[in-house]
Amino acid sequence: MSGGGTAAAAPAVRRLALIGVGLIGSSLARAARARGAAEVIAGYDANPQHLARAAELGLLDEVAGSAAAVAEGADLVILCTPLGSYAAIGAEIAPRLRPGTVVSDVGSSKACVLRDLGAVLPDGVALVPAHPVAGTEQSGPDAGFAELFVNRWCILTPPEDAAPEPVALVERFWALLGSTVERMDPQHHDLVLAITSHVPHLIAYNIVATADDLESVTKSEVIKYSAGGFRDFTRIAASDPVMWRDVCLNNREAVLEMLARFTEDLTALQRAIRWGEGDRLLELFTRTRAIRRQIIDAGQETAAPDFGRR
Numbered sequence: 001m002s003g004g005g006t007a008a009a010a011p012a013v014r015r016l017a018l019i020g021v022g023l024i025g026s027s028l029a030r031a032a033r034a035r036g037a038a039e040v041i042a043g044y045d046a047n048p049q050h051l052a053r054a055a056e057l058g059l060l061d062e063v064a065g066s067a068a069a070v071a072e073g074a075d076l077v078i079l080c081t082p083l084g085s086y087a088a089i090g091a092e093i094a095p096r097l098r099p100g101t102v103v104s105d106v107g108s109s110k111a112c113v114l115r116d117l118g119a120v121l122p123d124g125v126a127l128v129p130a131h132p133v134a135g136t137e138q139s140g141p142d143a144g145f146a147e148l149f150v151n152r153w154c155i156l157t158p159p160e161d162a163a164p165e166p167v168a169l170v171e172r173f174w175a176l177l178g179s180t181v182e183r184m185d186p187q188h189h190d191l192v193l194a195i196t197s198h199v200p201h202l203i204a205y206n207i208v209a210t211a212d213d214l215e216s217v218t219k220s221e222v223i224k225y226s227a228g229g230f231r232d233f234t235r236i237a238a239s240d241p242v243m244w245r246d247v248c249l250n251n252r253e254a255v256l257e258m259l260a261r262f263t264e265d266l267t268a269l270q271r272a273i274r275w276g277e278g279d280r281l282l283e284l285f286t287r288t289r290a291i292r293r294q295i296i297d298a299g300q301e302t303a304a305p306d307f308g309r310r
């Protein structure tokens with residue numbers, strides 16, 4: 001494990017290519033510049049307005065006209081786009097990558113990255129997938145900020161046979177941005193993140209939609225009188241629709257497994273309420289309150305579930 005919050009002494013990479021300059025891509029550009037983690041930052045985005053805005057904000061040294069063009073000559077290429085775009089981007093950039101290039105990403109699900117990119121990258125190009133466990137419900141280049149990754153986990157899921165040098169380069173890059181870097185098996189990553197991030201988002205999307213349905217059915221004032229708890233859910237439920245569609249479809253098995261567990265536990269909770277089992281309710285609510293306290297005591301940013309290190 002490595003980590004820290006100090007500025008870089010020497011750049012981790014000479015030429016950094018960012019494909020996608022939305023929330024995460026623009027935060028990477030800002031952080032890499034602020035901490036001197038790359039000598040040259042080049043960017044491309046399929047949305048011309050996002051690309052123009054990133055340039056206007058001064059986040060990029062070079063603006064490219066395609067994913068293939070930005071990847072050409074780069075030392076480190078990072079995909080910062082929704083997971084559903086990876087296969088097409090991989091196929092487009094593969095012929096233009098020179099040997100020695102390291103390809104990485106920031107996607108929220110990891111087994112699919114080896115599936116979609118691993119198959120198309122040429123010999124001599126290393127794939128080191130990464131997931132910064134840091135974000136917000138906002139999207140686009142204006143939403144990014146340089147400190148997003150400081151004291152947050154960044155999980156690397158390199159293939160078992162990955163050479164040490166490219167993995168060390170990506171590890172050093174994220175450490176320079178202030179992240180605490182862990183390595184993990186991709187399947188294990190997807191299972192852990194399904195319960196800590198993906199299912200919580202689905203719960204938020206669902207509760208907000210249910211309340212909205214009730215509003216139209218009963219003409220009640222669900223939204224008007226929404227209390228703090230519901231409002232917290234609406235923040236998460238405002239997260240990017242394309243990103244979350246792709247997370248669900250690309251971590252299907254783990255999400256369905258965790259949703260099934262969640263549904264079972266919810267049914268048990270329903271029974272306890274129906275049968276007036278106050279002791280069960282007290283026991284559950286006391287246990288979960290203690291978990292929240294543990295997370296706060298550990299410092300929210302660095303508290304994490306027991307990630308099985310390999």
Ligand SMILES: NC(=O)c1ccc[n+]([C@@H]2O[C@H](COP(=O)([O-])OP(=O)(O)OC[C@H]3O[C@@H](n4cnc5c(N)ncnc54)[C@H](O)[C@@H]3O)[C@@H](O)[C@H]2O)c1
Pocket residue numbers: 019020021022023024025044045046047050067080081082083085089106107108109131132133134135136137138139140141240243247
């Ligand atoms: N938002 C978060 O909290 C968060 C946190 C960690 C990781 N991630 C991951 O980061 C990635 C990007 O998410 P984001 O929050 O930055 O989303 P975003 O919508 O803010 O940015 C994505 C950008 O990619 C561009 N794009 C889409 N398809 C493209 C393509 N084919 N070629 C080039 N550009 C394309 C979009 O125009 C947009 O500017 C996702 O894979 C997501 O899973 C997100």
Ligand SMILES: O=C(O)C(=O)C[C@]1(C(=O)O)C=C[C@@H](O)C=C1
Pocket residue numbers: 107108132133134135136137196197198236239
């Ligand atoms: O804080 C938020 O708004 C987030 O949703 C960030 C969050 C998360 O679930 O923790 C969302 C998806 C990412 O892959 C990583 C981080």
